[in-house]
Amino acid sequence: MFLTQNLLEALESLTTNKLRSGLTMLGIVIGVGAVIALLAVGQGASATISGSINSIGTNLIFIVPNRSTDITVRRPLTLQDAQAIGDPLNAPSILLTSVLYTVGPVKVSAAGQTVSMSIDGVTSTYADVRNLTMAEGDFISDTQMTGRASVAVLGTTTAENLFGTSSNLIGETVRISGQPFRIIGIQASKGGSGFTNSDDVIYIPFTTAVSRLAQSTDGAPDRVDMIVAQAVSANAVPQASDEIKQIIRSRHNTEVGKDDFTLETQQDILSVTSQITGVLTIFLGGIAAISLLVGGIGIMNIMLVSVTERTREIGLRKALGARRRDILIQFLTESATLSVVGGFIGIGLGAGLAYAIGLIANATGNSFTPVVGLNSILLATIFSATIGLFFGIYPASRAAGLQPVEALRYE
């Protein structure tokens, strides 16, 4: 009752000077609009960046043998190690594992063309772990894996090199080290990344690679070159790494501090990007905060003018029995109303701005979606109300502290 009365009176007083109230509010509108738009752009940017990092595989852990000469006792990584890591009872933070066993380079020929290249022996889970998609056909199946089937999946570049095309090749035969392999799938192009062309590959079942192509098995038929483990999420990578270390240490009976394997993750990249996006957000937030601050000072300025202008009114109200608190609340309500209304308009403006930035970005070919989050809306609302109250306190307490006699005498 009291509150609504105050609010009505504040609105009444603010609407009597619409232009001034509007201009004062503009400072907050722009400030909040900037906060919303910049936070949206920042969040969109960090989502896009972490999305592209995730496509590399931030949740992947690569386990390779430790090549350091300090290690004297060395056991090879095996398919059984990978299976032990893949067991959710042993390692709950790991979703999937696969192995990579590279043979070669060997001669690969088809349709009269011959190239020399390495052959990757992998398990059926490899496509899922490495996020491979098929342009045609299927990836290696479990049955083909256990049956040591002579099947192959080709990358698009390899297919082009051998056949001059990368389509309609399912069922064709390719000879690897002279042995015929049936093509069951063509991997969709991933594009080149760095020095390696991930489209110039041939995948065959791990078992087939070991039994048919390996020159020597070193007395360890299940030896692999690399185990790839996929953690349940990017955040679970450190936990998953610990689990992997424990499992392999106990399986290999390694001495303390002398692991015969090493782990490689994308954690470094992740931490760098989270640092970059963090700095970006602070930077954008800083700019926005400055404009909000300027808006707040604008409110304070206008409220001071308003208090001076209305000295007589304040004197009259005091003569009629207004206490200090009544006057304080009256002016605080006015400044808070200014900034909260400005804040709401600013949220609309900021959201519109963010949407426009998204449209422009998409039109120029950058896939990028600004995210106006509920938290940034809440933040902006609370922040603008706080600004209104904070910058309203000084003018309001000046008004409240006026002596009625002097205030009434004021011309």
Place this chain on the structure above:
Amino acid sequence: MDDWVIELEDIRKVYRMGIEEVNALAGLTLRVKRGEVLAIMGPSGSGKSTLMNIIGCLDRPTSGTYHLDGKTVSQLADDALAEIRNKKVGFVFQSFNLLGRSTASANVELPLRYAGVNHGRRERAQKMLRLVGLGERMDHKPMELSGGQQQRVAIARALVNDPAIILADEPTGNLDSRSGAEILDLLLQLNREQGTTLVIVTHDPNVAKHASRVIRLKDGCIEEDHVSDTKPA
């Protein structure tokens, strides 16, 4: 036993102007009976305004005691004084001092709001406006009213909290002679009918001659205190 509504005892008010001290009121003693019409006169600088401010509880005396309607108010804190002004004093100013943004009715409601009255404010305000003859113009804003009508709104506002005294500071000073006379009639009529004590600060002898008692101030003291024998018409 007389029923004193205002009891001022040896009131002094000292202003400091730089290093000089000015005695605006120099030991003034004054008692006003309930229902009296008191006119305070005197040239400027006589302490008239200072006395009015102290009677109206807008200011505190430097020394001396002041009982208003049986309550000692001379050394109350700001907010306590605000409450006394709200409940015991009705102000009528020379320049009306209405809130231009608000309707007549909202203006009259204002003291009730500060008194914490939440229910029936509008009804009470309207009753007062009818009493001062503005029943038809309750939702007009001050700009849409004549000077005399504005002063009627101010009088309604002064009365709405049923105060012990009405303190009028040159109530006819900004009005033409006809509306001035009407306003004065209204105030006197309220005094007769409601028994409200009326304190009028004026330098207009035409106003003063309607008062039941006239005091003249000079140099912060009462120079002359004249009680007329006949009740003014």
